[in-house]
Structures are given as C-alpha cells and as structure tokens.
Amino acid sequence: MRVQLSSSVLELEPGSTGTVTLTVFNDSSVIAGYNVSVLGADEDWISITGNSASVFPGESCEMDITVMLPRRFPAGQRELQIHVSSRESVKDFELATLNLLVGSFEDLRIRVDPPTVTAGSRAVFAILLENAGNAAVLSQLFGSDDEEALRYRLDPVTVRLEPGEMQSIRAEVSGGRPWFGTPMPRPLTFKADGVELPPQGAAMFIQRPRISRWMLSLAGLLTAITIFAVVIRSGFESVANSNAVDGDLIEAAIADDGPAGQTLATNPGTITGTVESNGGTAISGVTVEIFSAADGETPLSAVSTGSDGTYRLTGLSAGDYRIRANGAGFDTLWFPDSPTHAEADDIKVALDATEDGKNFVLSGQPASISGRVMAEDPSGAMAVLVVAADSIDSDVPAEAQRVEVATDGSFLLADVPSPGFYELIIEKAGFAAEARSVSVRGGQAVEGIEIVLREGVGVVSGLVEGPAGALGNVTVEISDGSTNRRTFTLTTEGDVGTFALRDLPTPAAYTLTVSRPGFTTETLSIVLDDSRSEVDDLRIRLSSALGSIAGRVTSTDGSVVGSALITVTGADVQRTTRSMSATGAYLIADLPTPGSYAVTVAAPGFVSQTQAVELGATDTGNDLRGVNAALAADTGTVEGIVRDDDGNELGSVRVSLTNGDAVFTGFSADVTDQLGRFRIDRIPPGTYTATFTRAGSSTSALLVTIASGLVTEQDVVLAPQASISGQILEDGIARAGSVVRLFKIEEFDTTVLAEVTTGANGRYTFAGLEAPQDYVVAVALAPGSSTLIASEIVSAIPGTAATDIDIDTSSS
Template sequence: MSAVHAVTFPHHVEVEPGQGGFISVAITNTADVIDAYSVQVFGLDPTWVEVSPERVSLFPGDTANIDVRVHLPLDYPASQRTITINVVSDDDPTAFNLSNVQLVVAPSAETSIALDPTMVTGSRVATFGIVITNTGNAVASARPFAIDPEDLAEFTFDPPTVIVPPGRDQVVRVTAKGGRAWFGQIRARTFTFGVESDTAGSAAGLTESVTVETIGTFLQRPRIGRWLISLLGLLTAAVVFAAVLSRTFDRVVEQASVTDELIDAALESGEAGGAVVPSNPATVTGTLTSATSTQGLAGMQAELFVSDDTTTPVASAVTDDAGSFSLSSLGEGRYKLKLSGAGLAALWYPAAPTPDDAQEIEVALGQELTLDPVAVGGLPVEVTGKIDADNPLDLAGVTITLVAAGETDPEADALVATVDVAPDGSFTLPDIPSPGSYQLLVEKPGFATERRDVTLGPGQSLDDLELALRPGNGIISGSISESNGSALGGVAISATDGTTTVETVSLTDGAEGTFRVRDLPTPGQYTVTISKPGYLTETRSVALTEGQEIGNLTARLVPATGSISGRSTVSGVPEQGLTVTLTGADLVRRTAVVSQGLAAGSYGFVGLPAPGTYTLTFTGPDVIPQVRVVDLDPFRGTTDIGGIDVSLSPESTTVQGIVNAVGGGPATQATVTLSDGATTRTFLTADDPAGRFQFSNVKPGAYTLTASQIGTDPVVVLVNVTATSATPNLNLQLGAQASLSGRVDGFDPAAQSVTLRLFDPAQFPNGVAVATVETDAGGNYTFTSLEAQKVFVVAVYASATAADPLDSVSIETEPSIDKPVPPFTVTLP
C-alpha cells in the first residue's frame, strides 16, 4: 500500500487565459515514520505552474495542504485537457499518488479591425477593405456590416462571413455604391464599418459575441461637376460675345473696303522667312555623323537660310550628344542648310562647298521633315612619325596603313590611307579626315605587324609617332587535349607581349587539337592564354629569343563543369514527393527524386560550373529536411561527385507498448491517453494482441502517457518523442482494480450459501443490481472490477430468488484496494 494519500480539489478547474486557477492538494502521511512530500504537475509547461509550499513534512497520520496555481499565457488556445497531479515522497521513491484534474481554458474573444484605405475618392462606387484581426485564443466567426447614416448607399461584402483563427488576419472586401448627387461639389460621406464576431468555447458549448466598429470616408463626385457648369457658362458667354462682335464688324465692313494688296500682305506671315510664326509651322530635323565612324557629332551648328538669301539664317540649332538637331517654327517655302563647327570644313546640305551648289529643301506648312543623315568629313590633317629598326636595311619595304577603327583588312572599304616608309624610317599620311578613330598598321613580310590605335580631334594633326619594327619570325606551336588525354579542337590560343597580340584556334580536323601561332616579334616575353567555353582557362609564360620557334607547348584543359548525384530515401525506402534543391555559384536548381523503377531514390545535377561550392537541401512531405555541402574542384579531380546519399527521417513516429494488469497479465480494454497539453488522443488496449496500444503519426515533442482501468490508479509516463529515433515499446503496469470483500455469519455456509447484491444507491432496493455473488464454503464473498471512489450498497439475501434483503450497508470503494465490508450476521428463515 502506498505510504501517502492525496485528495485534489476541485476535479474541474476553469482558467481564463492570462489569469490563474487554483487546485488544492490535501496530503496525508499514511506511513509509520515522518516523511516529506512535494507535488509535480504533468501536462503543463513548468513555467506556468506555481506550487506553494514546494514541500511539506508530515508526522504519521498528519495532513497538510499544498496549493497549485496555474497561470496560462494570453495566447493559450481555448481547450479542455487533463493534467495529472503527482504527490511524491522524499524518502520512499515508490510512495506516490496520482490524480487527474480537468483543466478547462475558457475562450477569449478579442477581435480588432482596421480599414484600408480609410478614405476613397470616386463617383458612384467605392471599395474598402476591412482587415479583421483575431487576438483571442479561439476561432472567431466574423460577420461584417456597414451603416450609412443617410441610408442611401448599398453595401456588398465579399465574403459575407469569414472564419479567423487565433492570431491570424482576414480581409473582407466592401463595395459601397449609390447616393450620388446630380450637381454640386465633391461630397464627403461617412460610413460606419464593423464586424460582429462569435467565439465558441470548448466547454459547455458557450458562445461569446463581440462587436467592433470603425469609420470610413467616401469622397463622392457629383454626376455633373462645377467645371462642366462653368464651361457651359463660358460657352454661353462666348456665343453672346460672338454675336455682338459679328453685328459690330458687319457695320464696320459696310463702312470700309479691304483691298487685294492688304489681304496679300496679311497672308505673307506664313511664308519662308516671315517675321510672324504661322499657326501650323513646319519642322526640319536631321543628324550629323563623323565620316570615319557612325557616331554622332555633338556641338555642331546647323543654320537654315531662305533660298534667295543665304546671308542671314532664319533658324539655327546645335547638335546634341547623338548628333541630332531640330529647326522648328518654319513657314512654307524653300530653304538651304549650312553645317559647320570647330575643326570641321563647312558644307551646305547635303555635301556642297558653296550655297550655290546646295540642294534646296522644300518645306510645307505643318510638315515634319526628316533629312538624310549627313556625314561630316571635317578638316584634313596630317599624321606623321618614324619607324625604329635594329638594322636600317630592314626599313626597306615597310608599309604604313591607316584603317578605320575595328577594321584590319587593308582591302576593305575602311582603308583610309597607305604610304611607304622613307629610307630613314619616317612617314607622312596627308589629308586624314578629322575627327576620327583609326588604327595604324606597320607591315613588312617576315616581320611582326605592329598595330597602334590613333584618335584625332577636330582639326588636330598627329606628329612624331614612334613605332618599332620587330622581326616576326617567332613561332609557338603545340597541342591541346582534355584532362582524359583526348585531343581538343576549337580552343582559342592568344599570345601577347603587351603590345602585339596574335590569336589562333586549335584544329578540329586532321591533326585535331594542334595549333601554331606565327609572326611573333622576337625577342619577346609572351603570355599565352588557352581557353574554351566549358573548360578552365590556362595561361603560360613563354620567352622567345631571336627567331626562336617553340613547338612543344602542350596543355590539358580541365572541364569547368561537374555533376552531383546520389540517392534520397525515407528511412532507406524510396518515397514519392521527395525533392532536392541545389544552390551555389549563382544557381538555384530543383529536381524531383525518382520514386519508382530501378532508379528509385536517385537524383542528379549536371552541367554545374566548377570550381564551386553547392548546398543540397533534401525535403519532402512529413520528413525532416537535411542539408549537404559539396565542393566541386577540378584541380583536385572532384568535378563529378556521386554517392551523396541521404536517408531522411519521418517528421512523426509511433508511440506503442503494452498495459499489464496485476499479476503480470495483459490488461484488455484499458484506456490509454496521449496528450501534449493541447491535443489528447485516446486508445483502448486490444484483445488480440492482448493489452497492446499504438499511437501513430506522433509529432516530435513532450507527451504525457496515461493508462487506466476501472477501479485502478492511473499510471502516468512522460514520453519525449524525437523524429530521429524510434520510441521504444512502453510497458505500463496497472495496480489492482477496486473491489469489496466481506463475510456473512449466522448460518452454516458449508450447508448452503446466501446471495449478495451490489447496488448503485439510486437503484436500491428495487432497481437492477450492479453485480451479484454467492458466498463460498467459508461464508466469504468478493465484488471485483469496481469503479473507484464510488459509493455502493451491499445487500445480503437469503437466496438468489429472494426479493427482500436481510441486511445492507453503504460503502465507498478506493482505487486499487480490496476494501473490507463490515460482516453481516443473518438469521435464515
């Protein structure tokens, strides 16, 4: 028998969120020695529970009270749950007492609203949004409404009712229309918007209603605004004024005559060069570009003259950054255009040196005339310089070529000028258009081609260019292959010494992968760059002596892409819905894991830039995500990495076990509950296999597992569920069921038996008995498997058919205890 007896009061506690509830625990020391006791509360966060005093010390037979105060947070959801009060002994770990208390968390109706927008300007219809926020602890059913004090507007709500979970928002769209005036100013109309919300509690089906309101404004325009009335007034005034003027001018015309010369003079205002701008003027636009490039010339001047007077311009403009100009406010007539600017030779449109040779531009009223682009050659300048050679005899046959920038083919139309170098190495390129960008080429067979970029400003000559002539008899050759040794064609090879750059491509046919870079000036120090898309670029430093040829340059290009592959399963088994997300190297890719067939569980990513570091995230429904980091490093030979295998763990697991009765046998039809404080699940132990229970799909967390049977003290176990490890089989041992035992005296039990019946007090003596037993040969009897802490009536009868009891007694059962019934002494008829 337990050395402690505890009674909790009340068994049913209602708690308001944010407020406290009290439970009193009466503890009696039933041991023969002094002992100390403390109280534990299972099923609640320990920070929500306050026990006072924390510990009591009792003499044998003494009783003391410990108060338990429960304080729940404001956001705790409305619910009804069972908590367990455990009284434990300090001296005897086997001495404890468990009792259950029903904790009812009342619903808290806290609803607020906001209007977005609070003010709307419109004509007939205005749309508002009511943002409903549930700050309570229970689900709220909200019904929006609106009130127009003038009772003119009609309101439509979408949706008409919303369900708002605790801590969440919902938006209702409200459309107000109607009540629009015909005339007047914008009218401010004030509406009252509100929400009536019902919050249903979990206890007794209680429902609490809350109404909240706010104000919105509709600035409504009239059908006919003041501006339209004003316009009609102005039009009326204009008509009256026009009628008055008409009658007045009729009288003037009758008294005066207008000559043809006067009319002609008045019409001349729309002619070319007229001092008065016509009502529908013309516009002339155009573009100036450099003759040596397609770029526009900025800051140039465009002047427009009347054809028969080229001394005074009637319009002028300056070109913008794109070389465009615009001449506006022009009358009808014939014009000539002059283009000029700093460093440019003036010309007349389109390319005449004098106005007499210029093309006439005919302009009509209202026309927007766009001229053809004009290429302005600019003032001719000279480009001079000198070639330096180690041997003066090498200067013979050297050619200087000037081409437009970006063009290196002398046979192309971009050729500007060419000249042979003088015996002393000097050269002069006359009449070079400026401004312009060019490329100067120094060429001679057997020597490297020297290239120099030349930029000329408007009218700017370029003097004293110094160029070197170097023998171009250096050669670098070799072969390119892949990292696996196979020949690789189409590889770009570039050799540069900082001044001269020569490029080539490795062969794709014949001697695939081989290359030969020719005409390299020697001596020289060259940087050779070897590149191809999809491979890592390599650079080599090569020194060439006079006339040297290097023919053994080899390179193996490492692929600059890689792959990652592996398998993803759930506890080693392929499942549907698994995905792998790859991030890194500015990439985000996602692929599904194969769920069926021979490749079930596999995944792969190819064409990944390398080197690179990638993060793989493995996810799926109801599983715990996992992350792997993979490095692709071509220099270490880790570009294609496989075997990145991940076994995901289910996000939920199973809690299972067996409930045993007194004597070690399984307890069938025992009640097992699993609770995390918010949700409680119940299971009846099975008949086959006997005593077994199982809760599946249990999320990770801390749970209280309680097993009970009629007439027994509940057995409580704390279970910590983790997704990464399975919960072991639990073995719960119940105590004995409550029972009543007694003896009947006053007759010979060996010769006959008497009948005892067990009644609910409300059914005694004429109702249906809960149980019936007969005395044994010693006059003893027992009622088993009884409900604990319940009052019964035990009655003795002369026989199984007797209707009137010989004697009876009331007695209360105790959990897991065979409680003795006071003996009966009867006299049989």
C-alpha cells in the first residue's frame, strides 16, 4: 500500500478544528480494507470519516481526519503519526507524519490579597499571578498610585509562568503617614506586563495617623477604650484569620524571612487532583502545598486551585512526597484525609509520569450569623435559621438553628455548618415573619444583618390543583417588594395541595407566584387591607407543561415506512416509539417544556435521520406536529442496457456483482419492450466488480460504485457469440438440400444440438454457440436418416465466427 496526506502541516487555533485528507492506494493484487488510527493525540480529539472497507487493486480510497483541539492545548508544534494498517495483516502498515502548528492565546490573571491593609507607614500585600493561557509568559510587575505618594518593593519583580502555573509575589508598600487626623485611604494598582492586555489588580492601603484624636481624651476613658479595643481587635483578627484566602500561600509570599515568589521548576513529575467541599462543591483559591515525605515543616512549592477546584503540582523530581490543602474557612487536611504530616500517605512520583486523582474533600469551619431586629420591642422574637432546600420533603432538616433575640434586638447564630445557603427568618407573635437569604463561606462571620419587624395579621391560603387533582410539593411565593415569603403545598393525606402564608403585613399589595417543574407557572395579584386581611378561598389550577412531538415516516419515494424506531432525546429525558405499519405516523408525548430535543428515526434498510427541534417555544407551542422523516435507502441500485457491437439489445445476459464477500445476480430482459435492460436492487454501498456473460460471448467485466439511496446507470457492449458456417459441396459444386447436423464432440452421433438444410448455394450456419467448445459438423445421407456421409471437427472460440468450414461429400 501507499499513503499520502493532502498536507503534512495543519495550523490550528486552540479550541478550533481542522481537517486533512488521507489517500490510501491499493498496490496489491487483491481487494483490501484498511484501519486508520492517529498516534500522539487523545482519541477524543480525533474524528475519522470515509469508506476504506473494500478497495480494489489499483484503486484508492480517501478518508477525512479531523482534529479538534481543546482550549488549553499548549502552543507550538506537535507531531502526530497517522497509522494505516491492512485488515488482512497487521504487519502490513504505513505511517504518515502530520505536524500540528498550534497558535497561542494570552490569559494572564492577577489577584491581590488582602485587597485592603490598614497599617502605619508600611503595608505588605500578596500578589497572586496566574497564567491561564496556553503559552509561557515572562512578566514584570509594577505598583502605582495616582498621588505618587507610595514606594513599592516587589520580590521577585520578574516571573516566568508556564501554562496553568500560579505564583505568589510579595509586595511591600511604604509611604509617609499623617501625624494627626483620621486614617488616610490610598488606592493603588499592581500591574503585570508581558501580554498584550496587561492585567491589573486594585488594592487599598489605609494609613493610620501617628496620633489619633481619641489619644487626647481623658486617661480613664483612654484606658477603658484601650482594653475594649484590644478585645475587639482580637476578635476581628480571629475572624480575619478564618476568612483569609490562601493563607499559607500568602504568608509565604509576604514573610520577611522566607523565599518570596519561588517559581516552580519544570520537571517531568506531576501531581494533579481536585479540592471539593463535603457538599460536593468545587473550592477555588485553596492552597495545595507539597512536602518531602521526610519533612513536614518546609513546603517545596505550592499552588492554588482554579475556579473548578483543580490543582496541578509540576516540576517534581522522582521521589516520595506528601501534600496538604488549606483554605480560608476550611479545616487543613493532609492527603488523603489526615490532620498531620505523620499520618499522611506517601505519593510516589516518577519521571515522565503524572499522579492524578489526588483529591481532597474539605470540611468547612463553623460560621456565624449575627445582626439586629429593628422593632419598638424586639423581646420575644426568635431568629430561625432554615436550610435552603428545594422543598419541604428534602432529606436535609429544614430548621438548622433557633435562638431568642435579645432585648436590644441583637441575635447571634453560632456554630453554623459551612459552607451553605440558608434562610434567616425572624418570627414574633402578632408580626409578619421576615426572611433573608444568607450564603456563608467556610468559617465566615456574617455580620450587620438588620431586619425590620412589621405588624402582620394578613393570611393567604388555598388549594393548588393540576390536571389530575390536588398537587403537593408546589412552591408558593408571595412578595410586596419588602416582605418575601415562601412555602410549599402539603403532601400529607387529606391536606394534599393546601398551603397557608400567615402574619403578612397589612395593608399591602402582594404578588403570589405558584410554580412546579412540569407545570405552567401562575401569578396572581392580592390586596390585603383593613376590609379584607385574610384570603382563604384561593383555588389555583396549574396546566401541564408537558408537550409532544408527532410526524410521519416515509421513504424518499413517498412510500410508508412502518415499525421505524423513533428516539427523542433531551437534556434529562429519552423517549422511544415506533411508526405505525399502515400510515407511518408516530406520536411521543409527556416531554418537558420548554426544551431542545433531537429526533432520530431509524429503520432496517434505510439511512438513519436526526433533526433538532425546539419544544415549548413561543412560535411552536407545546405540541409540535409535522416532524416528518423521509428516509433514504441504505442500499443502492444498478441498472442499464446490454447491447452487441451493432447496438442491438441483448436478452438473457447474466449480470453479476461481487465485492469479495457477497454476490448479487440478475439477467437482462428478453421481452420486446424491455429487451436488454437489467436492474439489481438492495446492494450495500461500496465498489463492486460487475461481470456480463452469455453463451459464446467473451465475458465483460468492469468496476461499479454503489451509493446509498442512488441508482447507478451502467450500460455495456458484449462481443458477438461464437458461430460456425460454411458450404456443403459435391465434386466442388454446391449441394442444395443437404441436411447438416451439429454435435458436441463428446456427444457425437448421439445428441444433435442443431440441424439445418442448405439452400441453393449449399451454405449452412450455426450461431449462438457455447464457447470454448469442440464441435462436429456432419452431413446426413438424407432427411430423417441417421447415416452420416461426411463430417468435420471444429473448435469454437468465444466471440469468434468460424467461417469457411466447407465439407465435400464426394469423397464419402
């Protein structure tokens, strides 16, 4: 075999696709098939299309090789090998080289932590620089402020980042501080060059004055405030520590005595994994440090997890390591789930190898939620923390914690599991329950929540029904812009579908929204005032939000295709049915709307067909009709006319097609109106050898290509049949009325194949003879006589007329 690429170089941008054509030539003497694979690339990146099943000797086939690069594919050149092997022998193969030239894109990101520092004349920041592009970046960092009042010292100033690497830089900012007055905010910016669009990170340096006004107060008051400030500062430091992002990484970056901004080496060994919360949510910004298995004090390097929670430790020599993950608000963990270095598992790293799947599951440190209830008399109010769940039937307990509000209106919910999403509800008899949605990070102290209590006596209640009766687990929400309440219809026997929203402030105009997946959403306007503070007779009906798809399946010629398999596939649903035998019609119902669906129709003997439809769109509605399919046959047809050299149509010619595995046969017609015509149906696509044979003619052979659903026209001309002719003589004179008989030589004098009587010129002819074949031409004594008076042996050759076979009877 020989192989050839349409181009040996393929230029691609990350995230794009490109195609080259591979041609395989069959230099052998037999029909051959080929297997094609691509070496040096992930199989998910490669798509190969084309027919290489049967290639005749001296012919070739073409296949399209499409390369689909992921977005983060490294820039530069990469060599791929196209491996083509024979299906008859794996030892028979060829290689072709394809060079990928991958373009580069820049994505350099910067983050400053902490974003705000309050200090005297000097502040220290950590700059986290991440290369999210696909090419190495050499970047230099700068600091600036509009007042030009600050000095900057960055260590290191210049960094080189490989694709996917993150690095921390220590930034020391200093400047003259005021003697008296209030703290002075100084906004500043850090900038990283080396890319076309340099990223910038904003920060704030708040400088405290040397002498504050409170220092001039009375000594007794100063002492009290000082003690109080120490206590408060200790508390805030604890909160700040628990909320620090990438704490260890930042401390390493800003430590005065540590190596700042150490760049990770680019060595063969690699460790990868993910970091998730115990709720299964990816955690970004977690510091993952790597240590020697023998030393748990000094990290060798560190990285931060990306937005998807993944990390990658590169540049590792062969050896045993242990890794640790710590993030703000989460418990520190050594891989896989140990609190100390001594109890951690070793990770053995080899050169040119990646240890993946080193995943962490971190538990959040307890959080807290505090605030104040604004009311003339908040005593007796309760602060209730409820887990945000999709329904009251959730497996998660609805109420997480309940505390009584202090007489001054303050409340504190401590030891709140984190991270999590909650609803904070303030309840008090005679007042409307007020709710706030609260999201807490690991170990976060959420403070400063203020909730105003309003007197409430309003009630809205009723029943929600669907097409089949009362509906449980329906979300019922009410809002007037200030008060927002939510509940669910009951699922308990006897109360299914009922709901009640109580303690609503009045007077007010509310919007009531009722919703459940699979049903339409209904919205009502309700006014509660002194004349009517209770609405308890609501009866709300939700219509089904399910839709259907219907159509008809036929062949391309319009005939019905029954029992075709119809598959409708959506995001979370798949339905199947079959078309009706008599009409080809089908219907698939109970499809969630709105939604995008793929409708695939398949039937034996036909090419499958897929089309995309939108269900529930404003212009189509929930019930989509006319989604028809006209299927093309997955086999083809060959037809044509057989003629002789003079253009005359020839009947009873045997037509045969074969690809080495299957044979299809037929005959040309011998009826007057279709003479010479032939047609063979239901031939699988491919290349075939077609042969045309008839007695006495040379066989004609040619290559025919069959395509699905198409008719291939192929006419052919056959050579004349074999024949024998001559003259019967007596003493050299034509003998009229002689009886001439034809025998096969092996059947001589027993079986007469043909008999003719000469005319006045003594001539005879035997046409349409089988050949090659030896015959005997004999002259009988008289009509009806079995006595033969003369004979001649003649060899008939296909397509050849044996003429002048003269026989003289005078010598008999």
